[in-house]
Amino acid sequence: MRIDQVEVRRVTLPLRFPFETSFSRTTTKQFLLVSVSSEGVSGHAECVADADPFYLPETNTTALHVLRDFLAPMAFAREIEHPRDVLPALSRVRGHEMAKAALEMAVWELWARRDGVPLWRLLGGRGGEIPAGVSVGLQRDEAALLEKVEAEVAAGYRRVKVKIKPGRDVALVAAIRARFPRLPLMVDANSAYTLADAAHLRALDRFALTMIEQPLGWDDIVDHAALQKELATPICLDESIRSADDARRALDLGACRVVNVKVGRVGGFAGAIAVHDVCRARGAPVWCGGMLESGIGRLANVHLQTLPGFTLPGDTAASARYFEEDLVDPPVVVSAGGGIAVPEGPGIGHAIVWPRVERATDFREAWRRP
Ligand code: OSB
Ligand code: MG
Numbered sequence: 001m002r003i004d005q006v007e008v009r010r011v012t013l014p015l016r017f018p019f020e021t022s023f024s025r026t027t028t029k030q031f032l033l034v035s036v037s038s039e040g041v042s043g044h045a046e047c048v049a050d051a052d053p054f055y056l057p058e059t060n061t062t063a064l065h066v067l068r069d070f071l072a073p074m075a076f077a078r079e080i081e082h083p084r085d086v087l088p089a090l091s092r093v094r095g096h097e098m099a100k101a102a103l104e105m106a107v108w109e110l111w112a113r114r115d116g117v118p119l120w121r122l123l124g125g126r127g128g129e130i131p132a133g134v135s136v137g138l139q140r141d142e143a144a145l146l147e148k149v150e151a152e153v154a155a156g157y158r159r160v161k162v163k164i165k166p167g168r169d170v171a172l173v174a175a176i177r178a179r180f181p182r183l184p185l186m187v188d189a190n191s192a193y194t195l196a197d198a199a200h201l202r203a204l205d206r207f208a209l210t211m212i213e214q215p216l217g218w219d220d221i222v223d224h225a226a227l228q229k230e231l232a233t234p235i236c237l238d239e240s241i242r243s244a245d246d247a248r249r250a251l252d253l254g255a256c257r258v259v260n261v262k263v264g265r266v267g268g269f270a271g272a273i274a275v276h277d278v279c280r281a282r283g284a285p286v287w288c289g290g291m292l293e294s295g296i297g298r299l300a301n302v303h304l305q306t307l308p309g310f311t312l313p314g315d316t317a318a319s320a321r322y323f324e325e326d327l328v329d330p331p332v333v334v335s336a337g338g339g340i341a342v343p344e345g346p347g348i349g350h351a352i353v354w355p356r357v358e359r360a361t362d363f364r365e366a367w368r369r370p
Contacts, residue, residue: 001080001111006072006103007035007366008064011294011357013323019292020138022165022192023054029292029322032060033357034067034102036075036110043110044352046297047102048264055190055291056098056218056239056265063099068367071096071103076369083108083122087270097242097267104268105300113347118303120342123269125306129339133159133313134321135188135290138168142175149176149183156338159184159210159313165192170203177207184313188213191239195223198230210312211236211258221246224255234258238289242266244274251282258312262289263304264297272304280309288314295319295328299348302332306342316340327360329353 012030019026032047049058070093078089086104093100112119120127134157139145145162152160162176164187176185186209193201193215201215211234216223218239228235234257241247241259243266250256259279263272279286288305291297301316318340319331326332328350334340343349 001038003036003038003075003080003107003369005037005366005368006067006075007037007364008067009033009035009357009361010060010064010363011327011360012362013294013327013360015292015322016324018137021163021188022138022190024052026050026292029294030060031294031297032063032067032102033296034106036103036106038110041110041114043106043108043113043347044296045102045105045109045300046293047098048262048291048293048297049098058096058098062096063102064365066093066096066099067103068365071099072367075103075107080107083111084270087267097271098264101264101266101268101271104270105263108269109300109347116346118342118344118349119300119347120303120306123273123303123307125303127306127342127344129341130302130305130310130316131158131313132316132318132334132338132340133157133161133287134317135161135315136163138163138165142172145172146175146179149180153180153183156334156336157313157317158338159186161186161188161213161315163187164189166197170200173204173207173209184210186210186213186236188238189215191216191218195226198227201227202231205232209233213260214238214240221250221253221255224250225253228254228256236260238262238265241275243271244278247275247278251279251284257284259284259286260289261286261304262291263300264291265289269304273307276307276309285309285311287312288316290315290317292322294323295326295332295350296348296352298332299328299343299350302340302342303348313338325356327353327356
């Protein structure tokens with residue numbers, strides 16, 4: 001297959017509720033939507049870069065630049081035998097995993113549509129249902145946090161993750177645990193601590209958390225290995241894992257016992273499958289993270305987590321938690337039992353509502369194969 005055209009739109013969607021982490025407070029979701037076409041068939045994928053470089057270094061602007069000036073030309077230059085060949089074909093570009101992933105995932109989506117199969121089939125997963133977990137941002141105070149957790153538990157989510165940062169950690173976790181003694185509960189610090197906080201973080205060990213996500217530096221694995229020796233609670237790495245090699249090094253060094261897989265953070269589906277395989281071979285569970293995606297990226301995450309190593313609920317929640325109106329129809333919904341149905345239709349499996357995409361688009365650019 002040869003790619004005829006790559007089109008990028010910049011899309012802005014208001015979030016129903018601000019999402020606050022240790023590194024920022026987000027009120028609108030702005031992302032690039034990448035579409036690739038070949039012989040009249042198109043595939044679509046959402047880039048998980050943000051407007052700012054506060055989670056990882058890429059931004060929507062760097063992703064646009066790298067896609068236009070490097071990745072699209074490299075992709076045009078090749079005959080693609082299988083979507084798994086796209087990521088290796090882009091390896092001359094160092095880093096920029098989110099930009100690579102958007103292009104790569106769009107090719108997988110195109111391929112699945114062309115073959116008339118759901119993405120999960122192409123990825124090697126299975127149909128049915130996946131368990132849903134939820135990520136709760138920092139709230140105004142303890143009462144607001146407890147109310148939020150209560151609502152998510154009532155909605156059926158099978159595991160709750162709460163964001164923490166220094167000064168807003170141990171006491172909040174103690175309060176949630178007192179109210180929900182058996183809830184599968186974890187915390188995510190988004191790199192808000194240092195190794196000097198080891199004794200403080202050890203205070204979390206008494207709450208039977210399933211894990212603590214990315215407590216230390218966004219690009220660190222060495223300090224995490226030292227911290228894991230001090231903690232009974234398993235460490236899960238997010239930001240630090242940008243390839244299967246990163247996952248191998250982190251697990252072999254003892255820097256974590258669990259890995260959060262975000263397709264966009266590891267260069268696309270091929271990267272995500274490779275991370276999954278490395279972890280599975282080492283007996284380490286993986287789960288699928290989230291980036292406040294619209295339904296397009298959200299459904300890609302649903303398909304990914306049908307692979308067998310995804311043994312824990314991820315951060316894939318219902319569209320309605322984020323958006324008044326999602327870009328896909330039907331939106332992603334969570335059943336009373338906390339399950340998300342895996343689509344059976346071709347590609348991501350739900351229809352993209354193009355008039356809504358057009359209304360939310362403030363910029364677009366397209367490049368054709370020379
Ligand atoms: O660290 O997992 C994270 C959102 C944006 C950036 C980083 C993270 C998150 C989340 C939200 O935790 C997950 C979601 O609900 O999509
Ligand atoms: Mg995280």
